Amino acid sequence: MSLFGRSLADGDRLDVAGAVVRLKVHSRARRVSLRLDRTKREIVATAPSARRLPEAAAFARDRAEWIVERLAELPQSQSIAPGMTIDLFGRPCRLEAAAKAAHFHPAVGDEPARISARGEGATFANAVIRTIKREALRVFTERTAFHCAALGAKLPSVSVMDARARWGSCRPGLPGKPAAIRYSWRLALSPFEVADYVAAHECAHLLELNHGPRFWAHVKTLVGDEKPHRAWLRAEGARLHAFGR
Known part of the structure; x- marks a missing residue:
């Protein structure tokens, strides 16, 4: 006992x-x-x-x-409300109240990107998060295709998740089961270079199912020195996970 x-x-x-x-x-x-x-x-x-x-x-x-x-010492939970500006892949994105369903508006000229959504409180916040997830999936699908082409690897299926234990995961292809890569949608709140490092990291696992020298050589070929990106995630990861909690 x-x-x-x-x-x-x-x-x-x-x-x-x-x-x-x-x-x-x-x-x-x-x-x-x-x-x-x-x-x-x-x-x-x-x-x-x-x-x-x-x-x-x-x-x-x-x-x-x-x-x-x-x-x-941990960052306080960050609520989501109209009028606030967030970073989306390293660029400002303004959150706005609207009468229509949630929508992502790309930046135009000097105007930053916008996410407009209807509702209040949790309804508004959930609509914003769904929109961020769609944008994250779009960007990660593009970057996965880009890195796979550079590596000569077959394109896996791509999806987003909200795991707290890891920023991405790679399931190698098996007979009758294609390869799959999943990314945390919260990476959309990080600088583009950091999110792209995670994409390169997971794509490199399609060729090397380990973290040995050949694996890191693939990562360096794709994004150069990975250490600053890993350090950023260690320092700021808790802040990303506090968003919308």
């Missing part, structure tokens, strides 16, 4: 000082530790084995003040 009154298992979530703490078993871990998962907005308490999960849970309880401080 653990200090929390029950047996603990990998993946359990605990409440510590009002914060979510997720327990994780990692066989390569050398000690019990805590870290902040900025994307999921939760604390991860890692133990080298399931037997030491109670120790990890107790450690989290003892570090309650640290946990509260780290979570307080």
